[in-house]
Amino acid sequence: MKNKELAHMFNRIADALEFHGENVFRVIAYRKAARVLDELSEDVVVLHKKNELESLPGIGRAIKEKIIEYLTTGKMKKYEEVTRELPGDLLDMLDIQNLGPKTLALAHKTLGVVSIEDLKKVINDGRLAKLPQMGEKKVENIKKGIELYERSRERLSIALAEKTANDVIKYLKQDKRVKAVSPAGSLRRWQETIGDIDILVTGSKGQDIIKYFTRYPGTDRVLAAGATKGSIIVANDVQVDVRIVPAASFGAALQYFTGSRAHNIHLRNIAKAKGMKLSEYGVFRGTRQVAGKTEQGVYKILSLPLIPPELREDRGEIDAARMNRLPRIVEPGDIKGDLQMHSTYSDGADEIEDLARAARKLRYHYILITDHSRSARYAHGLDLKRLKKQWREIETINKRLKRFRILKGIEVDILGDGSLDFPDRILNQCDIVLASIHQGFKNRVTERMCTAMDNPYVDIIAHPTGRLISQREGYVVDLWKVMAKAAETGTWLELNAFPDRLDLNDVNCKAAKDMGIKISIGTDAHSTEGLSWMKFGIATARRGWLEPQNIVNTYSVEKLLKLRKRRQ
DNA sequence: GCCGTTTTCGGCCCGACTGTTTTCAGTCG
Numbered sequence: 001m002k003n004k005e006l007a008h009m010f011n012r013i014a015d016a017l018e019f020h021g022e023n024v025f026r027v028i029a030y031r032k033a034a035r036v037l038d039e040l041s042e043d044v045v046v047l048h049k050k051n052e053l054e055s056l057p058g059i060g061r062a063i064k065e066k067i068i069e070y071l072t073t074g075k076m077k078k079y080e081e082v083t084r085e086l087p088g089d090l091l092d093m094l095d096i097q098n099l100g101p102k103t104l105a106l107a108h109k110t111l112g113v114v115s116i117e118d119l120k121k122v123i124n125d126g127r128l129a130k131l132p133q134m135g136e137k138k139v140e141n142i143k144k145g146i147e148l149y150e151r152s153r154e155r156l157s158i159a160l161a162e163k164t165a166n167d168v169i170k171y172l173k174q175d176k177r178v179k180a181v182s183p184a185g186s187l188r189r190w191q192e193t194i195g196d197i198d199i200l201v202t203g204s205k206g207q208d209i210i211k212y213f214t215r216y217p218g219t220d221r222v223l224a225a226g227a228t229k230g231s232i233i234v235a236n237d238v239q240v241d242v243r244i245v246p247a248a249s250f251g252a253a254l255q256y257f258t259g260s261r262a263h264n265i266h267l268r269n270i271a272k273a274k275g276m277k278l279s280e281y282g283v284f285r286g287t288r289q290v291a292g293k294t295e296q297g298v299y300k301i302l303s304l305p306l307i308p309p310e311l312r313e314d315r316g317e318i319d320a321a322r323m324n325r326l327p328r329i330v331e332p333g334d335i336k337g338d339l340q341m342h343s344t345y346s347d348g349a350d351e352i353e354d355l356a357r358a359a360r361k362l363r364y365h366y367i368l369i370t371d372h373s374r375s376a377r378y379a380h381g382l383d384l385k386r387l388k389k390q391w392r393e394i395e396t397i398n399k400r401l402k403r404f405r406i407l408k409g410i411e412v413d414i415l416g417d418g419s420l421d422f423p424d425r426i427l428n429q430c431d432i433v434l435a436s437i438h439q440g441f442k443n444r445v446t447e448r449m450c451t452a453m454d455n456p457y458v459d460i461i462a463h464p465t466g467r468l469i470s471q472r473e474g475y476v477v478d479l480w481k482v483m484a485k486a487a488e489t490g491t492w493l494e495l496n497a498f499p500d501r502l503d504l505n506d507v508n509c510k511a512a513k514d515m516g517i518k519i520s521i522g523t524d525a526h527s528t529e530g531l532s533w534m535k536f537g538i539a540t541a542r543r544g545w546l547e548p549q550n551i552v553n554t555y556s557v558e559k560l561l562k563l564r565k566r567r568q
Numbered sequence: 569g570c571c572g573t574t575t576t577c578g579g580c581c582c583g584a585c586t587g588t589t590t591t592c593a594g595t596c597g
Contacts, residue, residue: 025580029569060570098586100595133594137587141595261581261597268581273573279583 001479002045006067007038009079015091016082018101019108032058035262039315041511043480045071087114097145098138106131116146154470155193156238158536159499162187164238165197168216172242175212178203180250184257189309190539192469192502196239198257206244213242249281252292255299256280262314263307270302270318278302310542315510329542334554337366338531340411340434340462340494340522345390346371347379349527352390352406353397358528360404366557368409369394370434370462370522373421375413382410384426391429405557407431411462416440418451420458427457431561434494434522436462437475445475449482453491456566460520461486463496465503479508487515490565492552495544497537498524509544518563520552 014030017023036058037044047053048071053064070076083091093104093116107113110131111122119142122128129139156164165183172181178201182188185198203209210230214222223231223239230242245253256264257280271278276285282292283301291301299306304321308329311317320326341355342348348355352369359367371390372381382390387410394406411434413421420427420435427433435458437445445466452458464482467474486493493512495504501524504512512519521537523530541551548554552563561567 023569026569028580032570058570062569098595102594133588133592135588138594141586257597259597265581272581278581 001043002071003037003040003043006044006070007034009070009076010034010037010063010066012091013079013082015094015101016086018094019086019091019105020082021102021105029058029063032262033063039313039507041507041514046480089116090114093119096142096149098141099145103131103134103138103142116150120146151237155195156197156236157469157499158187158190158192158194158502158539159533160236160238161194161197164234164240165199167218168197168199168213168234168240168242171216172199172201172209172213175203175209177205177209177212179247182254184254185259188258189260189312190536190543192499192505192540196241199240199242200250200254200257201242201244202247202250203244209244210242216240245280247293248289249292251294251296251298252278252282253280255295258309258312260313263312263318266314266318267302270304274302276301308542310539311545313543327545327547330538330546330548330551330554332535332538334548334551335364335521335534335538336556337364337368337407337553337560338523338525338534339368339409339432339460339520339553340370340496341367341525341530342371342379342411343369343390345369345386346376346381347526352393354528355525355531356397356401356404356406358531360401362531362534365403366405366407366560368407368432368434368522370409370411372438373410373412375415375421376411376438381413381421384422387422387426407557409434411436412458413438414448414452416443416448418444418448420452420455424455424457427455428566430457432459432564433457434460434462437466441466441475445477446481449477450485453482453485453489458491459564460492460494460522462494462522463501463503463524464493465505465508467503468500469502471500474503483508483512483515483517486512486517490568492518492520495519495521495537495541496524497521497533497535497540498530499533499536502536502540504544506540506543509541509546513544513546513550518552519546519550522553 010030011034014027018027036056048068053059053067066076066078094101107128111127113119113122123139123143128134129136165187169181172178180202182200184200186194187197201209207227210225213230214225214232216232218234219232221233228244232240234240268278271283276283282289283298291297296306305326307317307321338359343352343355356367372379374381374383391408394408398406408430409432410430414435414437415421435452449461465474493504495509509519521541523533525531552560
């Protein structure tokens with residue numbers, strides 16, 4: 001995808017400019033362009049053809065020309081120029097905590113440092129500490145930064161972060177001095193991975209609350225324990241930060257610490273244009289605080305409705321809010337069923353009836369049982385005989401269950417040549433068919449998916465990218481082509497709610513929405529507990545601006561079945 | 569390098585923190 005390639009190049013240019021000590025605002029401009037391209041819900045190639053590159057925020061004449069240069073020649077002179085004399089991994093070292101561009105450049109120019117090994121050497125022999133503006137403590141901090149970098153603490157999955165935060169919050173609430181508690185940061189925005197967990201607290205005697213916090217039973221290490229901020233490490237190297245803020249600033253602090261940074265910068269500009277100042281302490285006109293107690297109040301004084309945290313990425317939500325055109329994003333109560341799960345018939349742990357009863361407790365109206373097809377041997381995939389047995393069982397249970405319907409589904413494998421693991425006459429007897437790739441991740445995936453979508457019985461393409469977050473890249477696939485085919489054939493694309501998958505991701509979901517593609521959210525549960533993953537799917541859908549009408553499992557079972565491709 | 573309901577030039581978010589200095593540079597969020 002050219003979007004990602006260009007984003008990477010512009011980020012690299014920004015790194016290099018920073019390293020060379022260029023004007024910081026040029027650096028910011030390149031970073032902004034990189035972010036916009038990275039999160040773009042359209043193919044940059046298409047935008048270029050429509051001559052609309054310059055309509056993108058942060059992309060002006062110079063960067064537009066660089067994009068076109070790259071798209072037409074496959075090269076970018078500026079990129080090559082600024083990175084020419086810099087060894088490949090030197091710029092990677094900017095990710096080391098406490099080591100910024102100034103220090104790295106100085107170490108490179110005066111001491112010839114080009115790698116982490118070099119850096120360690122000049123730390124150990126004392127040469128780094130002798131540079132101007134450097135001293136023992138700074139060097140010590142850089143040393144700690146290297147240790148952290150080398151342990152390369154991966155970002156947490158949203159599921160682990162959510163669980164950890166909930167445990168800590170529950171513990172904090174047991175203290176009488178604690179008045180209000182809220183998660184903040186990327187966790188509150190439900191980003192798919194989380195760095196540190198941020199929690200905000202108001203209450204009396206901040207110092208005592210922090211002391212109480214650092215005695216949390218799961219604490220491995222205490223990093224800091226001041227009057228307003230405490231920081232601990234719990235199991236799995238997870239860092240939890242707690243901040244105490246005065247009640248009068250709680251809303252402003254919550255807004256500020258929820259971010260994203262890009263969203264905050266945009267808001268501050270609006271405050272400034274209105275003659276106000278926005279900070280984590282409140283909204284001020286001169287020295288007088290005019291808002292900040294509640295988050296809603298902060299937005300209101302900027303003439304904006306409250307923007308849901310999931311949308312706060314500066315991807316157009318502020319303009320939408322200003323024009324009163326925020327989407328009515330999906331809520332848990334809109335979901336009427338779960339469209340992917342596995343029973344004991346293939347690789348699931350629970351019986352069909354158990355899944356149904358658990359789903360009914362979640363107030364669903366239906367579920368789709370999607371066990372694997374025969375080629376998925378590793379998952380005990382169903383052959384025809386067992387599939388038919390499953391259908392009979394579903395019919396029997398359906399007669400027993402009131403106001404609930406188990407739909408007959410299948411997760412049918414897309415084979416090496418794009419054909420499906422079951423013939424059409426079998427698929428035709430399923431209520432809903434999911435098709436997915438489970439083998440040959442690098443083998444003509446785009447064509448195989450497109451062939452599968454030409455089949456009138458394929459309703460949904462499951463986990464369309466095949467990625468496993470922080471574990472596996474996913475298929476070699478041209479998602480733009482897949483989405484175009486889905487739009488053309490009326491095939492639904494899945495948002496897999498399993499927290500290690502979450503594909504389509506937020507940006508893809510928004511793109512799909514814009515292309516008129518319907519999304520199906522399925523948990524891919526392999527047990528009754530797995531049904532609770534729906535919240536991660538909903539959160540990702542919200543981040544992708546999806547409204548109930550964009551998501552097929554907000555429909556009644558009648559509408560759902562009526563909208564299948566084979567009926568059109 | 570981008571951008572304009574004050575501006576086509578002159579701004580660009582801004583405060584906290586730390587460590588190095590003796591008034592400020594660098595890093596971070």
